Amino acid sequence: MLRSEQEQLRKNIEQWVEQYGRDRSALLPVLKKVQHDYGHISEYVMQVIADILDIHPVEVHGVVSFYSFLGQRQKGRYVIRLCRTISCDMQGKDRVARQLRNDLGIEFGEMTPDGHFTLEWANCLGMCDEGPAMLVNDRIYTRVTPERIHDILEECRKSFGVYPTPMKEAEPA
Amino acid sequence: MKANPNKLTFASIETNRGLEAALGGERADAIGRVSHSGLKGRGGAGFPTGVKWNLAAAAQSDQKYVVCNADEGEPGTFKDRAILTDYADLVFEGMTIGGYAIGATRGILYLREEYTYLRRRLESVLARRRKEGWLGEGIGKRGDFHFDIEIRMGAGAYICGEETALIESLEGYRGEARNRPPFPVDTGFKNHPTIVNNVETFAWISCIFVKGEDWFKKLGTEKSSGLKLLSVSGDCAQPGVYEVPLGVTVADLLELVGGEDAKAVQIGGASGNCIPASEFERTIAFEDVPTGGSIIVFGPGRDMLTVAKNFMEFFVDESCGQCTPCREGNVKLLEGIEMLEQGTCSMHYLRELCALGETMQLASKCGLGQSSPNAFLSIVEHFKDEIMGRRPEAAAVQGA
Numbered sequence: 001m002l003r004s005e006q007e008q009l010r011k012n013i014e015q016w017v018e019q020y021g022r023d024r025s026a027l028l029p030v031l032k033k034v035q036h037d038y039g040h041i042s043e044y045v046m047q048v049i050a051d052i053l054d055i056h057p058v059e060v061h062g063v064v065s066f067y068s069f070l071g072q073r074q075k076g077r078y079v080i081r082l083c084r085t086i087s088c089d090m091q092g093k094d095r096v097a098r099q100l101r102n103d104l105g106i107e108f109g110e111m112t113p114d115g116h117f118t119l120e121w122a123n124c125l126g127m128c129d130e131g132p133a134m135l136v137n138d139r140i141y142t143r144v145t146p147e148r149i150h151d152i153l154e155e156c157r158k159s160f161g162v163y164p165t166p167m168k169e170a171e172p173a
Numbered sequence: 174m175k176a177n178p179n180k181l182t183f184a185s186i187e188t189n190r191g192l193e194a195a196l197g198g199e200r201a202d203a204i205g206r207v208s209h210s211g212l213k214g215r216g217g218a219g220f221p222t223g224v225k226w227n228l229a230a231a232a233q234s235d236q237k238y239v240v241c242n243a244d245e246g247e248p249g250t251f252k253d254r255a256i257l258t259d260y261a262d263l264v265f266e267g268m269t270i271g272g273y274a275i276g277a278t279r280g281i282l283y284l285r286e287e288y289t290y291l292r293r294r295l296e297s298v299l300a301r302r303r304k305e306g307w308l309g310e311g312i313g314k315r316g317d318f319h320f321d322i323e324i325r326m327g328a329g330a331y332i333c334g335e336e337t338a339l340i341e342s343l344e345g346y347r348g349e350a351r352n353r354p355p356f357p358v359d360t361g362f363k364n365h366p367t368i369v370n371n372v373e374t375f376a377w378i379s380c381i382f383v384k385g386e387d388w389f390k391k392l393g394t395e396k397s398s399g400l401k402l403l404s405v406s407g408d409c410a411q412p413g414v415y416e417v418p419l420g421v422t423v424a425d426l427l428e429l430v431g432g433e434d435a436k437a438v439q440i441g442g443a444s445g446n447c448i449p450a451s452e453f454e455r456t457i458a459f460e461d462v463p464t465g466g467s468i469i470v471f472g473p474g475r476d477m478l479t480v481a482k483n484f485m486e487f488f489v490d491e492s493c494g495q496c497t498p499c500r501e502g503n504v505k506l507l508e509g510i511e512m513l514e515q516g517t518c519s520m521h522y523l524r525e526l527c528a529l530g531e532t533m534q535l536a537s538k539c540g541l542g543q544s545s546p547n548a549f550l551s552i553v554e555h556f557k558d559e560i561m562g563r564r565p566e567a568a569a570v571q572g573a
Contacts (some may be wrong), residue, residue, distance in 0.1 A: 025363070027345030028328055032286075066347040066493070068329035069286045081287075082280075085248035086352045086443070087406040087469055096250060123331060123487055125287050126251040128469075129412035138289045 010048050012037070017052050026132045027053060027063060031070055040074045068123075077158045078151035079136040083143075088131035092145075096132045099146035103153055116157070181416050182384075182400060183260040183376060189307055191263075191382030196313045197271045203274040209371040210386035211398035216242060216334070216371035216440065217465025218540070219397075222378070225368055231273040232366035237355065239268050239320075240362065240369045241297055244285045244340055247442035248333040248487060249467035252402040253372040255414045257284075258292055260376055261298045265322055267375030269307065270382060271368055272320040280322035281362070283339055286329045330424040331491035334367035335539050336461075338493070349495045350539035364368055364436035373402055373466070393419035399565035401466065405430045407439075408472030417457070432470040437477065437555070442467035442546035445482040447477075447551040477556040481549055482510045488545040500544030502533040506549050516563040523561070527553060 001093060017032050020026035028061075030049060034041050041064050050057040064070045082088075082097055101107065104117050111118045127133035130142035195203045208223025229237060241264060245253040256264060268280045284292060299322055302308045310319045330348045332338045337351035340362050361367020377399065381389050389399045397419035403426070406412045410431025417426065423440070427433050438448045440457065441464040448455060448462065455462050457497045473478060485507040509526040512518040530546030537543045553560065 010176070014543070024345040025343060028342060032326060032328060062347050063345065066330060067327075070328055084483075085487060086439070086480060087249050089483055090407055122287065123489075123491060124246055124248045124250075126245055126254045126285075128249050128251050128406035128467075131406070135287060140290055 006044065009038075009045065010070055013045070013048050013052060017049075022053070024053060024055065027055075027060065028067075031060075031064060035070050039076070042073070043171065072110065074115070075120035076116050078116060078136055079118045079120060081120045081125070082108075083120045083123075083125040083131065083133045083135075084137060085124040085128075087128035088125075088133055091131035093132040095146050096134070096144050096149065099149045103149050110119075117153070181260075181402070181414075182380060183263055184257070186263060186380050186383050188262040188379075189266060192266045192307065193313060195273055196315055196318065200230065200274055200276065203270060203382075206381065206386045207274070210373065210381045210389040212377055212381065212389065213397070213459060214371055214402065215249070215373035215377065215465065217444075217463065219459040219463055222370065223373060225358060225370070226271065226274050228356070229277075229366045229368045232359050234366050236279065236363075236365045237272075237275055238362045238365055238367040239271045239275070239277045239280040239322075240336075240339065240343070240367055241268050241280070241282040241372060241375055242334065242336065242369050243282055243288070243340060243372050244327050244334040245288075245372070246285060246334050247444065247465055247467050248298075248404050248484075249402045249439065249469040249562055250465060251406075251444045252404045252414050252466045254288060254291070256372050256402070257288070257295065259562070261295055262302070263376040263379040265298065265302060266307070266324055266373075267370075267378035267385045269312065269320050270378050270406055271370065271375065273312075273318055273526055275366070275368060277366075277368075278319050278321070280320060281343065282322060282324045282384070283327060283333070283343060285327045285333075289326065292324060292326070299324070330493070331487075332493045332539070332541050334465070335541060337371060338539070340367065343414050343534075350541075352538075371465075380399050394456075394458050394460070396414055396460045400458070403457070403468050404466050405468045405470065406430060407468075407470035407472045408435060408475065419458045420456050422454050422456050423462075426457065426468065427453065427470065430468075430470070432472070434473055435470045436473050436475065437471040437552075439469040439471070439480070439548065440464045440467070440549075441544075442469070443487045443548055444541065447480075447555060449555040451555075473561040476511065476559075477552050478513055478560045481552045482514070482559075484548040485510055488541075492541065492545070496536075496538040496542060498533045498536040499538070499545060502529055502537075502542070503545055505529060506546060510549070513560050514563065515565050518561070520561070521554050523553065 016030045017026055020029040034045050046057050046060040050060045106112055108119050125133045125135055127142050133146045134141045134144050204226050207377040212222045308321050312318045327333050333342045333348040333385050338348040342348040357367045393399050400416050401417045401419050438452055440462050488503040489507050490500045530550045533546045534543050
């Protein structure tokens with residue numbers, strides 16, 4: 001990461017801490033902001049947040065590792081979360097999962113090489129009467145069928161470049 | 174969303190009349206009305222709401238909090254999404270009544286991350302309520318009551334549906350359940366007295382102050398008064414959100430939703446109990462089969478071992494890892510299910526697993542771990558013939 005990018009990142013975090021309150025309860029909202037804007041939470045970010053909030057970096061790491069929507073691994077521009085709990089399972093989620101693997105060429109937990117899609121499982125999206133259900137970033141899809149997968153992915157692909165909240169380029173490994 | 178065949182009471186409630194009624198009396202009167210109604214928390218634990226509010230009101234502090242638990246993560250539950258989508262005003266109104274009753278000025282709605290798409294609409298409802306004078310400084314005609322609500326997002330952890338884990342999350346910690354005592358009504362968010370209630374509980378509060386506590390009291394049973402929203406899914410003709418009086422039998426509910434031929438019903442989601450057809454005359458009530466609202470119907474062709482495996486996989490994934498009985502126990506139960514799938518589990522070992530389940534119920538730190546073996550134990554108890562002595566090929570065929 002370039003030094004200028006590091007400085008911009010630090011400025012952003014400072015701003016978010018001011019917005020959410022300069023105490024420990026700001027930690028989760030700030031981490032969510034970083035996850036949303038940068039696609040992942042790097043060790044550098046954890047150090048910066050710990051420094052600004054005056055807590056130990058280990059504490060920040062513990063929080064990041066605890067919540068399923070936060071993580072250190074880079075996520076794609078679109079994160080697809082397919083519900084795997086019992087009601088969606090009973091309504092055919094396995095076939096939808098197979099089609100997602102087919103169309104994206106990746107396993108669950110992986111990101112496509114172009115950085116566009118990450119595939120994940122979700123533990124209950126609260127759409128149990130309209131399953132199978134799938135969350136693509138903040139957008140919920142219900143009664144998903146294998147046939148619909150292609151159209152949903154194409155809809156995402158068409159919007160590249162006009163994503164409502166632009167995501168930064170992936171950080172070099 | 175399709176029209177639900179069962180129209181909800183919430184639809185007929187005029188917004189903010191309940192809040193006006195509460196503000197027209199003393200704080201103690203408001204709590205008295207809640208207590209008299211017999212309302213118990215609709216998230217599943219069933220703690221009497223009036224008792225909780227009384228404890229918080231009695232606590233001395235310069236600041237108190239009202240927290241709405243919208244972390245609806247129990248598998249098979251979606252009633253809170255329906256309430257927040259269509260009746261958000263009643264929820265915010267109920268929170269405001271709670272703030273008045275206990276002497277709080279701050280409210281927080283903890284919305285699960287999976288429901289982020291609801292946030293914008295909820296924020297606009299809050300903005301309208303501020304503009305109309307139902308939130309903020311000098312609420313209603315009184316000049317001395319101030320209350321505001323903010324929305325805070327979860328980050329994807331089932332355990333945060335437990336009230337102390339939720340508070341930990343709000344404070345920026347891992348969502349690990351706290352030791353109790355002290356209870357949140359004494360030492361909650363940022364060590365201030367805090368009430369944490371379910372979305373549905375707050376919505377019923379608004380109704381009670383409009384229709385009266387006697388109206389609520391006379392519905393349901395003596396120990397489980399009032400109406401309850403149930404989220405029905407699975408093998409039935411009409412899944413959806415249903416409003417029923419507590420005390421309804423499972424059989425009556427199945428008739429209502431078109432699931433009469435069910436072989437079993439999971440009541441209370443992954444942490445609930447599996448009720449076989451022979452027990453469908455049991456009632457959904459706190460004194461019989463309690464539930465936060467999840468009803469999953471299993472038709473005659475469902476494989477109950479696959480069902481149990483799904484539940485145990487859920488718990489292995491969602492255990493917060495803090496205590497040994499839950500962290501290790503759920504893995505062992507899942508391994509046992511895999512042995513049953515392979516047809517290699519002896520009756521002796523199965524009994525050992527059931528004993529382990531009972532240990533988990535006794536020794537786990539919080540409600541998640543204590544209830545996580547429930548589904549396993551009830552499915553084993555009622556469906557032994559179906560799950561034992563399988564041939565691996567049969568399991569593979571069914572899985573195809």
